[in-house]
Amino acid sequence: MAxxxxxxxxxxxxxxxxxxxxxxxxxxxxxxxxxxxxxxRAESGELTVMNAYCEHLGAHLGYGGTVVxxxxxxxxHGWQWNREGRNVCIPYQDRPNRGRRIRTYPVAERNSSVxxxxxxxxxEPYFDAPDVFAAFGDGSAADGYYPQQRLYRPGLxxxxxxxxxxxxxxxxxxxxxxxxxxxVFTRHDFAEPVSFVDFTxxxxxxxxxxxxxxNSGVQAINxxxxxxxxxxxxxVDNRTISAVTPVDDSTSDVRFMVYIGRVAGRDPExxxxxADEFGREVIRQFEQDIEIWRHQRYSxxxxxAADEYEGFTAIRKWAKRFYPDMHASQRG
Ligand code: FES
Ligand SMILES: [Fe+2]
Numbered sequence: 001m002a003x004x005x006x007x008x009x010x011x012x013x014x015x016x017x018x019x020x021x022x023x024x025x026x027x028x029x030x031x032x033x034x035x036x037x038x039x040x041r042a043e044s045g046e047l048t049v050m051n052a053y054c055e056h057l058g059a060h061l062g063y064g065g066t067v068v069x070x071x072x073x074x075x076x077h078g079w080q081w082n083r084e085g086r087n088v089c090i091p092y093q094d095r096p097n098r099g100r101r102i103r104t105y106p107v108a109e110r111n112s113s114v115x116x117x118x119x120x121x122x123x124e125p126y127f128d129a130p131d132v133f134a135a136f137g138d139g140s141a142a143d144g145y146y147p148q149q150r151l152y153r154p155g156l157x158x159x160x161x162x163x164x165x166x167x168x169x170x171x172x173x174x175x176x177x178x179x180x181x182x183x184v185f186t187r188h189d190f191a192e193p194v195s196f197v198d199f200t201x202x203x204x205x206x207x208x209x210x211x212x213x214x215n216s217g218v219q220a221i222n223x224x225x226x227x228x229x230x231x232x233x234x235x236v237d238n239r240t241i242s243a244v245t246p247v248d249d250s251t252s253d254v255r256f257m258v259y260i261g262r263v264a265g266r267d268p269e270x271x272x273x274x275a276d277e278f279g280r281e282v283i284r285q286f287e288q289d290i291e292i293w294r295h296q297r298y299s300x301x302x303x304x305a306a307d308e309y310e311g312f313t314a315i316r317k318w319a320k321r322f323y324p325d326m327h328a329s330q331r332g
Contacts, residue, residue: 002297004159007323008246009033009120012193012224013129014160015243015255017114018150022047027072029062033118034248037105038062042070048083049107049116055087055100111241111257112148115227121324127193130223132239132259136231145239145259146272149279151286153254158293160225160244160252161319166289167197167220167228168311176288180207186217188311190318195222203235225322236278237261242286254290258282 014032017039022028028039029052036052038061052062054074059065064075071080071088080089085102106117108129117125133140166172168188173179183201200217202209216234223229230240241257260275304312320326 003157003250004162005298005300006159006161006319007326008159008249008252009118009325010160010225010246010322011119011121011123011324012127012226012322013108013115013117013125014226014245015113015253016049016116016245018255019047019109019112019114022114025067027062027065027067029060031247032116032245032253036060036062038065038072039107039114040065040067040072042067042083044070046070046083047107047109047114048072048104049114050081050085050102050104053102054079054081055097055102111142113241113243113255113257115243119324127223129227130194130221130229132229132231132241132257135221135229136219138231140239142259145237145261146275146279149258149260149276149283151254151256151283153287153290155247155251156254156290156294157251158244158254158290158296159298160246162293162296162298163242163244163254163289164222164225164228164319165312165315167222168308168315170199170311171305171308172289172292173201176292177203177285179203180205181209181211181214183217184211185311187219188314190314193224193321195315195318196220197222225319237263238278238282240282240286256283256286 016030016032022039022041024041026041030037037049038052039049041047052060054061056079059074059076061074066073071082073080078091079087081102082088085104087097090096106125108115111132115129170183173183183199185199187196187198189196197220200214202214202216218230218232220228220230228242232238239259243255244252246252258279260279263271265271
């Protein structure tokens with residue numbers, strides 16, 4: 001276990017909650033990127049994520065702050081703040097304070113997740129948070145799948161990049177996930193902030209089979225460092241989302257979500273039970289990775305086998321673009 005040497009203030013979209021944790025009128029406390037934050041849902045249903053401290057005298061809006069229509073009211077002196085973080089009412093003065101502003105974050109809600117855009121340089125979002133269905137362009141949608149199954153592991157000493165490096169790490173599958181044979185990567189595209197990894201893999205059969213004969217695999221799309229979505233083919237139809245969000249300089253919250261495809265059949269209850277079991281198995285496999293990641297010490301430069309060079313070099317070069325606060329010469 002070791003504090004990650006990579007920046008814990010990367011740029012990109014990161015999950016901070018699930019949408020159903022924040023109902024209309026709720027004020028939800030959270031801490032990410034070393035900042036106390038609140039997420040609050042206006043009467044209109046719109047969600048705002050902002051820093052937690054009132055710009056007046058610094059009350060924490062997550063302790064007693066209330067949603068009033070489409071603004072958030074501070075519990076201390078009743079000042080009201082809108083969805084842009086601007087003061088719109090001082091109850092004992094005829095005009096608001098137009099100068100001060102609470103820092104707000106761009107928000108995207110999709111696949112039941114709340115994602116925020118984080119950038120130390122305060123640039124606007126320059127890529128989209130991937131949707132676990134739409135990103136694959138295959139016409140799939142949530143209604144073709146059983147409800148989302150979830151894993152939440154807060155406060156682990158790991159970095160989002162550890163998780164994405166799984167996407168080039170062919171050798172771990174046999175050891176961590178007990179796959180019968182080593183998978184083969186068929187696509188590594190790290191040209192853009194949204195990157196693509198495809199691989200042929202099987203979890204069935206024995207170690208005598210040949211990878212050329214395997215008819216199943218996984219496609220992964222990484223939306224920056226914070227979110228990765230996957231689609232499987234040739235096996236039980238499943239989609240996953242992994243989301244890792246830095247909390248402070250040494251820990252991250254990990255969320256993992258699985259959708260299992262619905263199949264038409266005679267016994268819907270049995271099918272749902274089977275889907276639930278399979279979803280739990282997918283989550284179990286992800287937890288096997290977590291046990292490695294949370295005790296890992298990031299190795300830089302790593303000792304690599306010859307076949308590992310290309311993939312690890314590509315993903316690490318790609319990742320550097322998301323660390324504007326690290327030394328300029330390291331930026332790729
Ligand atoms: S501290 Fe928020 S209104 Fe005074
Ligand atoms: Fe893995």
